[in-house]
Amino acid sequence: MPASSTPEPTRFSTFAEFYPYYLSEHQNDTCRRLHYAGSSLVIILLLYSLLSGNLWWLLALPTAGYGFAWVGHFFFEHNKPATFTHPFYSFLGDWVMLRDALTGRIRF
Secondary structure (H helix, E strand, O other), rough: OOOOOOOOOOOOOHHHHHHHHHHHHOOHHHHHHHHHHHHHHHHHHHHHHHHOOOOOHHHHHHHHHHHHHHHHHHHHHOOOOHHHHOOHHHHHHHHHHHHHOOOOOOOO
């Protein structure tokens, strides 16, 4: 059974409208932590790629970021990732959620 308690509207006019829905789709601690792990790995791979000059590592960024997140959704949160219906807002949501966790605005 999905953990979501907020029904998904058909459209979001702004990211500010989308973000509460996004958070409602990430109530499971393990799912959120897998998102944080994937986002952190993206940062590490990006820095390594740029500092080493080996830009081939950039190809791994989508797998690193989305791989962890999708495992969290399919196996822990039991819902469909928002990436499938709202790719841009979902991408922003990953980074805002990480920032909010690191600043204590939401539970890590």
